[in-house]
Amino acid sequence: MQPLSNIESLLYFSPELLLVIFAVAVILVDLGVKNRESATVAYLSLIGVGCVFVAVLLTHGQLGDKDSISLFLGMIRLDAFSIFFKILLLLATAATILFSLRSEELDARLKGEYYALLLAITLGMFLMASSTNLLMIFISLETVSLTSYILAGFLTHNPRSSEAAFKYITYGAVASGTMLFGLSLLFGMTGTGDLGQISTALTELLASGEIYSLTVLIAIIFVLAGVGYKIASVPFHMWSPDVYEGAPIPITAFLSVASKSAGFALFIRFFYSGFGSSEVMQSVDWTLMLAIVSALTMTVGNLAALPQQNVKRLLAYSSIAHGGYLLMGGVLLTSEGIGAILFYLVVYLFMNLGAFYVVVLIANEEGSEMVEGYRGLASRAPLVAGAMAIFLFSLTGIPPFAGFFGKWLLFAAVLEQGYYWLAFVGLLNSVVSLYYYARIVKAMYLESADEETTPASFSTGTFALLSVFVIPTILIGFINIFYTFSNISVSVIPMQ
Amino acid sequence: MTLQHYLVISAILFTLGIFAVLTRRNAISILMGIELILNSCNLNFAAFSRFMTPPEDISGQVIAIFGIVLAAAEAAVFLAIILAIYREFGSIRPNEVDTLKG
Numbered sequence: 326m327q328p329l330s331n332i333e334s335l336l337y338f339s340p341e342l343l344l345v346i347f348a349v350a351v352i353l354v355d356l357g358v359k360n361r362e363s364a365t366v367a368y369l370s371l372i373g374v375g376c377v378f379v380a381v382l383l384t385h386g387q388l389g390d391k392d393s394i395s396l397f398l399g400m401i402r403l404d405a406f407s408i409f410f411k412i413l414l415l416l417a418t419a420a421t422i423l424f425s426l427r428s429e430e431l432d433a434r435l436k437g438e439y440y441a442l443l444l445a446i447t448l449g450m451f452l453m454a455s456s457t458n459l460l461m462i463f464i465s466l467e468t469v470s471l472t473s474y475i476l477a478g479f480l481t482h483n484p485r486s487s488e489a490a491f492k493y494i495t496y497g498a499v500a501s502g503t504m505l506f507g508l509s510l511l512f513g514m515t516g517t518g519d520l521g522q523i524s525t526a527l528t529e530l531l532a533s534g535e536i537y538s539l540t541v542l543i544a545i546i547f548v549l550a551g552v553g554y555k556i557a558s559v560p561f562h563m564w565s566p567d568v569y570e571g572a573p574i575p576i577t578a579f580l581s582v583a584s585k586s587a588g589f590a591l592f593i594r595f596f597y598s599g600f601g602s603s604e605v606m607q608s609v610d611w612t613l614m615l616a617i618v619s620a621l622t623m624t625v626g627n628l629a630a631l632p633q634q635n636v637k638r639l640l641a642y643s644s645i646a647h648g649g650y651l652l653m654g655g656v657l658l659t660s661e662g663i664g665a666i667l668f669y670l671v672v673y674l675f676m677n678l679g680a681f682y683v684v685v686l687i688a689n690e691e692g693s694e695m696v697e698g699y700r701g702l703a704s705r706a707p708l709v710a711g712a713m714a715i716f717l718f719s720l721t722g723i724p725p726f727a728g729f730f731g732k733w734l735l736f737a738a739v740l741e742q743g744y745y746w747l748a749f750v751g752l753l754n755s756v757v758s759l760y761y762y763a764r765i766v767k768a769m770y771l772e773s774a775d776e777e778t779t780p781a782s783f784s785t786g787t788f789a790l791l792s793v794f795v796i797p798t799i800l801i802g803f804i805n806i807f808y809t810f811s812n813i814s815v816s817v818i819p820m821q
Numbered sequence: 822m823t824l825q826h827y828l829v830i831s832a833i834l835f836t837l838g839i840f841a842v843l844t845r846r847n848a849i850s851i852l853m854g855i856e857l858i859l860n861s862c863n864l865n866f867a868a869f870s871r872f873m874t875p876p877e878d879i880s881g882q883v884i885a886i887f888g889i890v891l892a893a894a895e896a897a898v899f900l901a902i903i904l905a906i907y908r909e910f911g912s913i914r915p916n917e918v919d920t921l922k923g
Contacts, residue, residue, distance in 0.1 A: 460884045467891045471898050478902055484909040488918050490902045495851060495915070498895055499842050502858035505888065506835055509865035512881055516874045567921040 327395075334396035337387055337403050340380040340411060341451055347373030348444040355437025362433055367426050370440040374419045374447075381411045399519050401455040409667060409810065410454035410590045413674060417583040418447045420678045423790055424575035429689050431573060432481060439479060443579075446472040450583060454590035457598065459508045459518040462591065466504070466551060469587060470497050473580060477572040489571025496564035497554060504551020510544040511599075520598040528604040538608035545600060545611050549618075552595065555588030556648045559621040566629070569641030574688060577637055578681035581644040586670050589651060593663055596655070616656045616747050623649025623754045630761045636684055637694050639761060640677070643720060646758060647673055653751055654735050660812065662738040667811035669731035672719070672801055676728055679794030680716040683709060686783065699765055701774035708788060710769045712795050717762040719798045722755050730802030827868035834861035848903045848913040852896060859892040 335342070347370060355366045385408050388394060393404035401407075421443060425431060431439060449468030456462045474497065478490025512518060514536050515526035530536045554561040569577045600611060626646030633639040651673075654666035684694065686709060691698040703710040719726035732755065739748045834857050841854025863885040870881025903913055910918050 460880070460887060463884075464887060464891070467895070471894055474898055474902065478905060481905070482909075485920055487902065487905040487909045488921055491848070491906050491915075491918060492921075494895075494899050494902055495842070495848075498855045498899065499839070499858065502838070502855055502862065505859065505862040506865065509862050509869065509884075512866060512884070513869035513873055516869075516878075518880050518884065570921050 328399040329394065329396055331397055337384055337394055337396055340377045340384060341448055343373065343377045343380050344444050344448040344451070347376070348441045348448070351441045351444065352437050355441075358437075361436070364426055366436050366440050367422055370444055371419060371422050373444060374415055374422065377447075378412070378415050381408060381415065384408065395457070400458045400461045401452060402457045403455065406594070407451075407455035407590075410586060411451055413586050413670060414447055414450045414454070414583050417579060417586070417674060417678065418443060420682075420794075421575050421579040421583075424578060424678075424682055424685050425573075427689070427787070427790075428573065428575050428685050430480060431575075432479075435479070435481070439476075442472050442476055446476065446579075447583075450587035450590075453587040454594075456591070457520045457594070459512060459520075459523075462595065463501075463505055463508060466501060466555070466591065469555075469584065470501055473576075473584060476576045477568050477580070479576065480573055483571075485571040486573065487571075489568045492571075493564050493568045496561070500550050500554035500561055503547050507544045507547025507550070510540065510547065514540065514544070520595065523599050524602050524605070527600070528602045531604050531608050541600075541605065542609045542611070545609060546614075548595065549614075552588060552592045553618070556585050556592065556652070557622075557645050558618055558648050558652060559625050559645075562622065562625065562645050562648075565645055566638050566641040569644070570635060570638045574637065574681060574685045574694075577641070578678055578685075581640070581681070582674050582677050585644070585648060585651075586674070589655075589666060589670060592655060593666070597663070612656050615652060616744060619649050619652035619656060620747055620750045621649070622646070622652060623751060627754045627757045627761075630758070633761065634696050635694050636687075636696060636699070636765065639696075639765075640680060640684070643758065643762070644677065646754065647677075647720070649754070650732060650735055650751060653739050653747060656744060656747065657738055657742045659738060659742065661734075661741065664808070664812040665731070665734035665738045668734055668808050671811070672727040672731040672798075675794050675797040675801065676716045676719040676726075679712065679791070679798060680720065682791060682794060683713040683716070686787065696765060696768050699768040700772045702769040704773070706783065709783065709791065712791050713769065714766050715795055715798055717766055721759045721762045723759075725799070725802065727798050727801040734808075824868055824872040827864060827872075831861040831864040831868070834858075834864065846914055846916065848906065848915060851915070852899050852903070855899070856892060856896065859888060859895075863888040863892075 351366050351370050354369055358365050384403060388403060393402050395402050422440065446469055449465050449472060452461065452465035453469060456465050474490050474494040477493050478487050480486035511523060514530065515523045517523060517526060527541065531538060550561060557565040569581065572580065623646045626642050626649060630639050630642035630646065633642060651666050651669055654662040687698055688694055715726060719728035722728045722732040736748050736751060838854045838857030838861060841857065842851050845851050845854060866881045866885040866888065870879060874881060906918055907913050
């Protein structure tokens with residue numbers, strides 16, 4: 326199908342346009358708000374997210390029975406895959422706004438900028454999930470990166486936050502520069518920026534022997550540097566523990582879920598549309614490379630998490646490990662593998678955001694992010710402790726929680742393709758991860774606080790928000806709808 | 822000048838950039854290294870666009886122009902963060918900015 330022209334495309338671009346409008350509106354309204362403690366801008370951005378959600382559903386209706394619509398002369402594509410990620414990202418953004426409302430870390434004077442940047446980063450991630458052109462891929466990646474550097478360093482007068490931003494931008498800029506170099510090599514070999522045309526051109530050129538497979542391999546490795554840094558895979562994971570520890574907790578939660586999801590969206594589209602043809606696979610076996618990266622990522626993440634005392638840092642390493650599990654699904658060229666990734670991303674969204682929400686609550690209550698702060702939580706706040714235990718067991722992958730079903734699908738997909746060693750490494754890693762997750766549960770249930778503390782009191786709103794994460798974490802595994810949705814979304818990616 | 826000349830220059834620029842990032846002990850020099858990396862990519866795009874695509878297709882040069890814009894945006898954010906680092910730590914040497922580790 327022919328790509329639509331710029332004017333025609335605007336009809337299908339309403340979610341992104343709405344995000345821009347609300348980002349600007351948040352800044353303008355913030356200028357008029359006199360009381361710095363008021364939450365007007367936060368609610369305005371929540372309304373914005375709600376409107377965008379409706380707009381995304383409407384674009385799904387516009388899509389009708391067509392597989393995909395190519396917009397802006399082939400720059401981005403509207404399909405079930407991008408709509409799936411847009412909904413996922415909006416859920417993460419809404420949760421982050423709610424966390425920020427309740428977090429006591431943030432500077433009240435800078436609220437307008439904060440929420441406007443959150444909406445802007447969501448826009449960048451929307452584009453990451455739908456780009457089909459090298460230029461658009463790079464621009465969207467940079468939009469997300471630049472905004473997240475600023476958000477990570479958002480706590481002015483907090484050295485840890487500034488340090489996090491500094492480390493983030495140093496790693497990030499090098500990784501995205503390396504990726505751009507890889508993209509330039511791809512452009513040079515194929516003479517086009519369109520992913521579909523790159524795939525056909527690479528297939529022809531490799532078949533006729535006009536380009537060396539080594540050149541393609543180098544380009545793939547360079548591109549993997551940029552994508553790998555976004556999903557925090559080994560060896561590009563070094564930034565993530567420091568950034569996750571130093572950044573404000575809502576932003577840490579957002580980066581660990583939304584940034585990773587958008588990275589996986591880009592990864593899947595890029596590798597399956599660009600390098601997925603069997604000719605490319607024959608000369609450049611990048612799936613074995615990915616399998617090794619995936620095994621290393623989960624092992625490094627889990628082993629490094631073992632001695633951590635800071636819960637934010639522990640969850641950072643756990644999030645690296647989960648990136649490894651997710652990559653396991655990407656090793657396969659099957660729709661089961663990608664379907665499992667998408668399903669696991671939904672599960673991961675709920676359980677990880679839930680765990681971070683408890684971290685926000687405890688940080689507000691105790692002023693501590695260390696494991697000691699969780700001692701005796703079960704007697705002080707039984708509901709919060711119970712919720713945290715559910716999230717942690719789900720992250721480990723213990724039945725009957727959603728994490729188990731997500732992992733089960735990933736392992737099933739890997740085993741089906743005969744990667745037995747990879748499934749074995751993944752299984753060992755799940756066992757290792759139980760140790761550090763259970764350490765927090767042990768602190769909450771079996772240890773008592775050093776000094777006598779009063780029972781913590783949380784508002785009804787807190788419990789309502791907490792249950793939004795607990796209920797899906799328990800139930801998603803038993804509901805088919807998400808799994809079906811994930812599989813439908815996969816079916817539209819062109820795979821040769 | 823053939824395509825190879827441009828590619829060799831851009832490969833040298835890229836390597837110098839990576840080398841600067843890895844060895845320099847000053848945040849501003851690291852930023853300069855990053856700029857070198859980005860410029861080598863822009864040179865690549867412009868050269869490929871001139872030699873590998875038909876003259877009426879300027880998409881490679883357009884990508885290079887966007888690359889310049891993004892490099893400027895990145896430099897702005899980087900310098901702002903360096904300022905914040907200097908305020909908090911009184912130094913812009915990366916090895917003195919080390920409260921987060923483990």
